[in-house]
Amino acid sequence: MLYLQILVNGLLLGGLYACIASGFSLVWGVLNVINILHGSFIVIGSYVGLLAHQQFGINPFLTVPVAGLLLYGFGYLLQRGVINRAVGQPVLVTLTLTFGLELLVNNMLIAGFTADYKKVVLENPFGQIELGALFVPVDRLLSMVLALLLTGILYWMLRGSKLGRAIVAVRMDREAAALMGVKVNSIYAVTFGLGALMAGAAGSMMSMIYPISPIISTAYLGKAFVICVMGGLGSVPGAIVGGLALGVIESFGSLFFSAELATTFSFVLLILLLIFRPTGLMGRRGYE
Amino acid sequence: MRRFDTILGPLVVLALLIGFAFVGDNYFLRLATFMLMYAVLALSWNFIGGMAGYPSFATAAFFGLGAYCGAILQKAGVPMFLSWAAAGLFTGVFAMLLGRAILHLKGHYFAIASLIVAEALREVVNTWTELTGGGMGLNLPVLQMDVTDQARFFFFAMLVVAASTFVLSAVVIRGKLGFGLSCIKQNEDAANILGVDATRYKVFAFVLSAVFVGPAGAIYAGWVNYIEPADAFDVLLSVKPIVMVILGGAGTLYGPVVGAFAFLILEEVVWRNVLTFHSGLLGLLIVLLVLFMPQGLIRVTARRLFRRTAAP
Amino acid sequence: MEDYRVEHRMGLKTRRIVQAALICAVASVGMSAGAVAADKTLKFGAPLPLTGPLSPEGLKQKEGYDLWAEQVNKAGGIKVGGDSYKIEVVYADYQSNTPRAVQLAEKLITADKVNFLFSPFGSGATKAASAVSEKYGIPTIAATASSKAVYDQGYKYLFGTFTPNSTLTTPLTKLVKEKLPAVKRVAILARNDLFPLAIANVMDGSAKGSGLEVVAFEKYAIGTLDHASTLTKLRATKPDWVFATGYTNDLILIREQMRNAGLKVPVVTMIAGPAYKEYAESLGKQAENVTSAAWWHPAVRYSGEDVFGSTEKYNALFEAKYNKVPDYVQASASASGVILQLAIQKAGSVDPKKVRDALAALDAKTFYGPVKFGSDGQITSLDPPVFQIQGGKPVVILPADIKQADLKPVS
């Protein structure tokens, strides 16, 4: 029973992780840009959820589309205006650029919202389902379902729609896609926007789960990194697999070892994975 | 004329620095020591990042290792200089082993692997409380020395490391190793075919990017008397040298030094004027730098100089 | 070189010029008038973490110092002998980076020539920076350092306003044993970080010392985003008392996840979260009946000889300026200023050595409580209050003479 509970904990956490990472993975895969800003995007989404709840009493689940669209716009413009100038340049350049942007945006968030922790407190909390000794918190369960649903929609969109095929084509071979008439720059901006959208949606959802502060962005970013490498970068299903895997690993890690070692454990695992299987658990070939 | 460039120029700077140590007050000595430390980090990163083109984020790992290695040895009673040297040796060996493991990765994969090594080390140091003091940090023995003498002492210690790094950079950049690294940076496959032992060269560059950072970390630990994991393995220690090198000019000899100097000035000037928005301004600086001056100060000015001298 | 002064609206240069002009004017008036006292300035250096992870704490300390400086200047400054000194707090942001705090402490002393120093935030940074002020012989007040390790270095110029950590946990343990004798098993969950871990360690000692059984002692890493499995593990040890330490965000998450994990116990103690209003605000009903302890609480009632006069007046002034209730960090910061001021006045001099001796001999009443330092420089006269969130607000349950309510079980 204990193991079952731990497994459930891990899967619930993994659902959130998948949602944290999917947008990050998409941007990385298509643009070959590590978006250090991703954590701050999530935080902005959380503030959207928080403000909507404070001002109008709206449940953060309902502001998911609002936060998503807002972040889409922000991401699209940021890519068009700034990041696009560096796409295709060496890793170092794009990485340094988004790092600089992160410093700037995060500092602006602190200036605007202060670093104090805030959180959405629901009038009527969702509570938890109790199945014998098994506890399943409903807010997390809903978040996980929504997270997987959103990630699933993203995957389906990439597979099924014309836009999605264009994005995949650009990811596979930029020159070839350009020759086939795909507007690469606008695909880049749309993809970056989609990545931000996923972050915003995740952030809004998590505004009732995690305390909100600009400071927490690095924690999200760190998780996104680990999940992406585990799942294989650029792969949306990989983000789900990596997220769930990390959730379960951390969960059992804190049971068998100690919570203080759970992070170390996942880092060490990650380094080993990078050394011996850089294409991720899914075993796809990386797009290097 | 080239002699002036390569030997006399640096000697003049060195003489100025030594003279400065006897006139500057403690605060400026502290700033200067920081500048030298930054120069060590930037010059070191330049070996692997600037010359070989491998985006290493391992500087913080080397720095933290060196700091803790030096501090732990000193606490155990090992003489200061010996503990510094040991820190260099230890980080060097660590870099060799790490390099063998992760230098076959390219691009983002290498960047992440090197970044995560620092994170993992920080966690390990944080958890290994018996040896490292964990989150409580580690206090070093205080030197029984006059305040100003102490400031001078650490300034000179850092100066020696910085000068060594510079000299080695100069030797490498003009020699076979630098040539080979440059080939690797531009086309690793072609370099291999032309007989460059890319694996060995990369590992060598990686080790070089560590051996001076270790002692710099150890000296730093002794200098501030107190280290803790979050500071010794701060990710900014990996990022700042990169910014400095880009600022100055990647792969050049003087670029990292100029970059370190310019960066320190910017840091101080920015912070003098804004108290709560300086990381935002640092971010803005990085963005502008990457977008508008990716070649660095050295190349920009060098090009200008060249144009002037080219005219008869 | 992070200059940031109390009155920062004017540009630095303009301010300098105006200042210089004023000084000249005053000086010439003073000279012509003969023996009239000149208006001088005393500088207090404060390296604070105004950005980075510790910025919430740093900004709170700043509020405390600002309020004190404002009140003193309003009252005409500090009077020493025939002179009257205006107060200027010189801030420097060390970005939550301890070595930078040390560097800035030195910079404040050597470049800004501050007369006195307020320590950086927390025990670690305080300990690190104390070496600098000791080197230069600058009297330094630590507003937020409690670990014994900070004070047993044999330093002469460092004084702290927090009693040792065990003074927080021992009274609480005794109270729980007395009021809720059924509570036997304690589970401790600590953030693996300087202060949270230190508090957890003394709690371990307090619990064992009063015959309670510590059934679990778990540490979690900084930046942990999930406690579900750790709490599931704790639930299996069947505790009656959950004692958790960490930063506010950690504790909010832990409290929330305790409910999720079905971990229901009669006593929940969290340090330091419930001392901050964000904690109760972010948790709503979940915060109810959570106990905590801190070195100061706005519900305490002291009267003092300082510029604030009494705890009530301090609270009122604080609320008027910042539109919120002060917590122990802000109050301790204000108290640090008050303590230095009292010492300067008692010494009748601004000479660092004399002020240091006055601090060592100080025995005063303040809004913060009675102030008397032990030979190691740590305050000994304080009786830290234990409190509990009741009806969404913290109420004092210890010490008995100022308590507002009795201890209640969580459920």
Add this chain to the structure above:
Amino acid sequence: MSALLELKGVSRSFGGVTAVHEVTTSVRQGEIVGLIGPNGAGKTTLVNLVTGVHRIDAGEIVFDGRRISGLKPHRISHLGVARTFQVVQPFPDMTVADNVAAGALFAGGGASVAAARDAAYEHLEFVGLGELADTLASALTLPDRKRLELAKSLAIKPKLLLLDEVNAGLNSREIDDALELIQAIADRGVTIILIEHVIKVVLNLSRRLLVLHHGELIADGPPDQVVKDPHVVEAYLGARFAARMRGEPA
């Protein structure tokens, strides 16, 4: 003359697809051998196996009496095996001279950077790039880049030179110039394997042809015999060669 290069049952597959299958042949000192085959026949893979870029799955490669299969690329180049790439691969941010100097320095036994640069100028004169020695490699035209590739290869003082589609993308005049240069290199005693999928180019220089098809060596002999070989005609020359002979001038 003894064999300079020997391949004994060399095989290699990628993810289940066989790229080179049990190739056995040898190249004698001083020969100019043409290696032909349609696109995807495994020619470039074979070059990669000889130069150590890929490891072989089975078999053995012996060069100059020494087993080289299993050695790393830089070791093999030190032994005197040079190659050019199908897609030219200069070091773009270096001068033309430094590109060549790299070869002289690392595999060519150069004593110092300065000595390697001196040697580089000679090689550049030889391939006709002397005047462009100090320009950046990225500024060169395609034919000049091909020359640069040759100069780089020469700088490592090769005994064996593998030229992978060195004529691809050149017009017929440029090809003639290139072939002249290759002949001049051969005259210096360098053994050459000329990899081409356009057979006409090879016929001018080679006295011996190897034909690779689906990773297998299907013919080995003088051009006139090979061309008549029914396997070759069937597998490769049939439609394509005829079409090319009729159509474009190569």
